[in-house]
Amino acid sequence: MTFDAIVVGSGMSGGWAAKELAERGLKVLVLERGKSLEHGADYTDGLSPWELHQYGMVSENEADAEYPVQSQCYAFSAATKHLWVKDSDHPYTTPPDRPFLWIRGYHLGGRSIMWARQSYRMSEMDFEANKKDGHGVDWPIRYADMASWYDHVETFAGISGEANGLDHLPDGKFLPPMALTPPEAEFGRKVEAAFPTRRLITGRCAHLTAPTKEHEELGRSACQYRSLCERGCSFGAYFSSLSATLPAAQRTKNVTIVTDAIVHSVVQDPKTGKATGVRVIDRNTKAGRTYDARMVFLCASTLGTAQVMLNSRSAEDPRGIANRSDQVGRNLIDHLSGLGASGIYPGHADIYHRGRRPNGFYIPRYRNVTEPADGYVRGYGFQGRILRDGWQRGMSEAGVGADLKARLRKPGPWRVSLSGFGEMLPRPENRITLSETNTDKWGIPVPHIDVSLGPNEHAMIAQVGSDARAMLELAGCTDIEVRKHYGGVGLGIHEMGTARMGHDPNTSVVNRYNQAHDVPNLFVTDGASMSSSGCQNPSLTYMALSARAAHHAAAFLKEGKI
Ligand SMILES: Cc1cc2nc3c(=O)[nH]c(=O)nc-3n(C[C@H](O)[C@H](O)[C@H](O)COP(=O)(O)OP(=O)(O)OC[C@H]3O[C@@H](n4cnc5c(N)ncnc54)[C@H](O)[C@@H]3O)c2cc1C
Numbered sequence: 001m002t003f004d005a006i007v008v009g010s011g012m013s014g015g016w017a018a019k020e021l022a023e024r025g026l027k028v029l030v031l032e033r034g035k036s037l038e039h040g041a042d043y044t045d046g047l048s049p050w051e052l053h054q055y056g057m058v059s060e061n062e063a064d065a066e067y068p069v070q071s072q073c074y075a076f077s078a079a080t081k082h083l084w085v086k087d088s089d090h091p092y093t094t095p096p097d098r099p100f101l102w103i104r105g106y107h108l109g110g111r112s113i114m115w116a117r118q119s120y121r122m123s124e125m126d127f128e129a130n131k132k133d134g135h136g137v138d139w140p141i142r143y144a145d146m147a148s149w150y151d152h153v154e155t156f157a158g159i160s161g162e163a164n165g166l167d168h169l170p171d172g173k174f175l176p177p178m179a180l181t182p183p184e185a186e187f188g189r190k191v192e193a194a195f196p197t198r199r200l201i202t203g204r205c206a207h208l209t210a211p212t213k214e215h216e217e218l219g220r221s222a223c224q225y226r227s228l229c230e231r232g233c234s235f236g237a238y239f240s241s242l243s244a245t246l247p248a249a250q251r252t253k254n255v256t257i258v259t260d261a262i263v264h265s266v267v268q269d270p271k272t273g274k275a276t277g278v279r280v281i282d283r284n285t286k287a288g289r290t291y292d293a294r295m296v297f298l299c300a301s302t303l304g305t306a307q308v309m310l311n312s313r314s315a316e317d318p319r320g321i322a323n324r325s326d327q328v329g330r331n332l333i334d335h336l337s338g339l340g341a342s343g344i345y346p347g348h349a350d351i352y353h354r355g356r357r358p359n360g361f362y363i364p365r366y367r368n369v370t371e372p373a374d375g376y377v378r379g380y381g382f383q384g385r386i387l388r389d390g391w392q393r394g395m396s397e398a399g400v401g402a403d404l405k406a407r408l409r410k411p412g413p414w415r416v417s418l419s420g421f422g423e424m425l426p427r428p429e430n431r432i433t434l435s436e437t438n439t440d441k442w443g444i445p446v447p448h449i450d451v452s453l454g455p456n457e458h459a460m461i462a463q464v465g466s467d468a469r470a471m472l473e474l475a476g477c478t479d480i481e482v483r484k485h486y487g488g489v490g491l492g493i494h495e496m497g498t499a500r501m502g503h504d505p506n507t508s509v510v511n512r513y514n515q516a517h518d519v520p521n522l523f524v525t526d527g528a529s530m531s532s533s534g535c536q537n538p539s540l541t542y543m544a545l546s547a548r549a550a551h552h553a554a555a556f557l558k559e560g561k562i
């Protein structure tokens, strides 16, 4: 059978591509390299701490031997271990002095199951940035091309937030916002008084604070404020492929989902230059097979998509499919992360925060927007929260016996944490390539990832820490600790850029519709297509790009253009 479209990957981007294509009447095959995951049944959100293996802890021996990279992610635990790849099974290499932490999950739904759900639009300023300061290539789209698609994906996904009227962080179609804690609101007033153009807003997150009929029809219900989200949510209260896009795609009866299907490469017809389907290796049996389709959507995540493209070599495209520009795999970006400061926030000893709000506050970018920067372009935003320390603080406090127990029965102080997320510049030398000699256990060449920070990133890192300290000091915080140590490229978990969008086929891989310049029926709609990253969490933009590209691709197919 020939499908109308094959979608490679079932995560954040693949879920949207499948839904939008299927809703336009196309017969869609979704291929997912990982295992099947059943919404609800395969989550661990219903388990109490004492029901978790080793009370939720993974032994150091196991983490070091099998999950040395994944275990560095805050969301890795015994409750979520089944959602992360075993690094020992999925090798990649880096230069010894330039580690890259590739955080990933291979299963139905991809990382849409484990994500932290912060959802922000990019703005006109972000889409213009490359053109204005000359880094990377000009985006062939602007905010006006994306606005209605952001509306579309936000309405369906369900994003809670508040309209703040900021040009550089456009408002969206929001469900009611989650409340700030009283110290957070007070901290916001102090920051805004001292720095009149900075704002502290409630985080915008993909949680149903007031589900609509459309959400309820998919079996989703309101968030219960349990903060167990990375285990999967049986209420479907946060957006994921499993709670939302894949069930919506399946109800059209136009979608076939095949798991354990590792896409090895895209098959290309040497006469027409078009993609005719994909080669797949069965994860369990290692048997090869081919699926045919009229078009192919690559949504295997930024590095996964680049891996498939680079491995799709032919006499016509010896460097990989759609790679005449030699830009596939290059310009790899992540967000600078792990930087910022924390401290004890004064006062409010008579109150306690209520519930476990799965969200915090956000201080949108102000450097190179309303305030100058210390010798670099672009900027950063801060995610943060101010919550009261609970008894768990005892794990890292010195003490023993009755005194310790008595102390831990009382709530601790309010603690503020500010985490900066900074924009990295696209640079062609930051890239993923494939080994010529080593293959994984499925015979696929092992990726080599080589990324380093440039002077712009180093200058930015210094100011993230000093800004965070200054804001905590003015608020009267004590015990301030500045995190100057950059966690490592990859730990931002916002990889982007390996098949960038651009006007010129000589310098970019896809056009304004996420359509490969060289192969008209091949679309790349995940983070690989990002020409720059902004400093906002990027997944909402992948969703909007995927929905937009699917809309145009379906029309091109109908009109006989591809
Ligand atoms: C702990 C954590 C917190 C995060 N927090 C946020 C946040 O707050 N906000 C935000 O915007 N983003 C966040 N992210 C990032 C977000 O999860 C990713 O940006 C997003 O999931 C990427 O979507 P994707 O479709 O490109 O990739 P994924 O969601 O990773 O999906 C890719 C899928 O493709 C499959 N695949 C890969 N290769 C192949 C192949 N060869 N053949 C077949 N299938 C393949 C994979 O198994 C996977 O299922 C977070 C991520 C993590 C892990």
Ligand code: SF4
Pocket (backbone or CB within 6 Å): 045, 207, 222, 223, 224, 225, 226, 227, 228, 229, 232, 233, 234, 235, 236, 237, 238, 358
């Ligand atoms: S906090 Fe909300 S979204 Fe997260 S697990 Fe609980 S109910 Fe689900």
